[in-house]
Amino acid sequence: QTLMVESDTFRYPIHIGSNLLQSNQVWDGLVKQLSPSSFFIITDTNVAKRYLDRLQSQLEQYAQTDYMVVEAGEASKSFVTYERLLTYALKQGFDRSTVIIALGGGVVGDLAGFTAATYLRGVPYIQIPTTLLAHDSSVGGKTGINHSEGKNMIGAFYQPAAVIYDVTTLKTLPEHEWRSGMAEVIKHGFIQNTKLLQSVKRTVSTPIGDINAESIENILYTSIDVKRQIVERDEKEKGERAFLNFGHTVGHAIEAELGYGEITHGEAVMIGMMVALKVSEHYYEVDLASNSWCEDMKSLGFSVRIPASCDSRSLIERMKRDKKSLQSDIRMVLLPSLGVPNLVKVDSTFIENILKEELE
Numbered sequence: 076q077t078l079m080v081e082s083d084t085f086r087y088p089i090h091i092g093s094n095l096l097q098s099n100q101v102w103d104g105l106v107k108q109l110s111p112s113s114f115f116i117i118t119d120t121n122v123a124k125r126y127l128d129r130l131q132s133q134l135e136q137y138a139q140t141d142y143m144v145v146e147a148g149e150a151s152k153s154f155v156t157y158e159r160l161l162t163y164a165l166k167q168g169f170d171r172s173t174v175i176i177a178l179g180g181g182v183v184g185d186l187a188g189f190t191a192a193t194y195l196r197g198v199p200y201i202q203i204p205t206t207l208l209a210h211d212s213s214v215g216g217k218t219g220i221n222h223s224e225g226k227n228m229i230g231a232f233y234q235p236a237a238v239i240y241d242v243t244t245l246k247t248l249p250e251h252e253w254r255s256g257m258a259e260v261i262k263h264g265f266i267q268n269t270k271l272l273q274s275v276k277r278t279v280s281t282p283i284g285d286i287n288a289e290s291i292e293n294i295l296y297t298s299i300d301v302k303r304q305i306v307e308r309d310e311k312e313k314g315e316r317a318f319l320n321f322g323h324t325v326g327h328a329i330e331a332e333l334g335y336g337e338i339t340h341g342e343a344v345m346i347g348m349m350v351a352l353k354v355s356e357h358y359y360e361v362d363l364a365s366n367s368w369c370e371d372m373k374s375l376g377f378s379v380r381i382p383a384s385c386d387s388r389s390l391i392e393r394m395k396r397d398k399k400s401l402q403s404d405i406r407m408v409l410l411p412s413l414g415v416p417n418l419v420k421v422d423s424t425f426i427e428n429i430l431k432e433e434l435e
């Protein structure tokens with residue numbers, strides 16, 4: 076399946092399917108379009124040992140193919156790694172027709188994308204996401220690295236020439252990474268497509284190895300399409316794109332409170348979404364079946380309670396400081412009904428009372 080992402084200034088395909096790393100059909104088309112002088116694959120240690128050979132031998136049919144393997148993990152989204160990549164590229168003499176390939180999860184995608192955006196003022200790049208979470212970065216054009224003052228603080232909006240989602244690679248994802256990515260899929264369901272929630276429930280209760288490729292392709296397609304529609308309507312994040320922060324106000328606060336790495340991003344967002352459902356119920360005085368959603372998410376292996384080591388007061392302080400909030404009030408995305416997001420300012424005591432109930 077192929078989905079086109081388009082705006083006034085760019086247009087690129089997202090191919091979703093099995094064994095696409097070695098698909099002559101997909102690569103022939105891209106090579107014809109880009110006429111690369113060479114390829115530069117950027118990947119991480121975990122992904123390299125599984126998929127680098129396969130991709131490299133495919134690409135060598137078309138042009139010289141170099142690669143650099145960075146350490147797996149968030150710490151690679153750093154100035155040091157970024158500079159190492161640039162130095163390598165310059166020493167190899169890569170020119171403006173070199174195509175950078177990001178083979179990996181969101182870390183590699185952000186890092187390689189930013190390298191592509193800035194090397195010689197921009198060379199084309201192709202994203203090959205190998206995690207479920209990275210479906211989130213396949214649309215929106217955000218690339219970047221971290222600074223000691225904050226995550227994703229240095230970066231650029233830069234669009235790939237294509238995204239190739241080979242779902243075969245997802246089979247080797249560790250289970251908690253799988254869940255982390257699923258949380259963002261579930262988010263897209265909550266904010267726009269409640270049918271997606273039903274397909275997720277069916278799929279996540281199946282062990283990863285047994286999930287058939289077709290259902291995961293369909294879930295990815297639908298989830299990416301939700302993000303595509305929102306981003307296309309609001310490319311520079313002025314309004315609607317904020318809906319993508321559903322679950323993230325509380326989620327970011329939990330991540331920061333526990334220390335990054337203690338909990339995956341998606342796991343924190345899942346807790347945040349369950350809190351946001353409860354806040355929505357109180358705020359709009361509606362019944363969204365939040366308790367039954369919590370039970371469903373628990374049965375999918377998610378934790379839905381705020382970890383006991385978090386303090387409601389300091390979570391609130393962190394939420395006030397969240398870069399997506401105004402100074403004193405807490406701005407968060409609530410749901411007047413399922414599939415209908417709304418960005419509202421909520422009184423912080425109101426939220427704090429709900430947080431207290433939600434603490435383990």
Ligand code: NAD
Binds near residue numbers: 125209212218249
């Ligand atoms: P990640 O890239 O660190 O991947 C998670 C782990 O899985 C790593 O250890 C990786 O080596 C391993 N891995 C990757 N693919 C594998 C595979 N097929 N089999 C086995 N192991 C595999 O993390 P992630 O969760 O993919 O992405 C998180 C990053 O994405 C964060 O830095 C976040 O800021 C960024 N992000 C960016 C955007 C965007 O719009 N640009 C959106 C969401 C997240």
Ligand code: ZN
Binds near residue numbers: 259340344
């Ligand atoms: Zn997220």
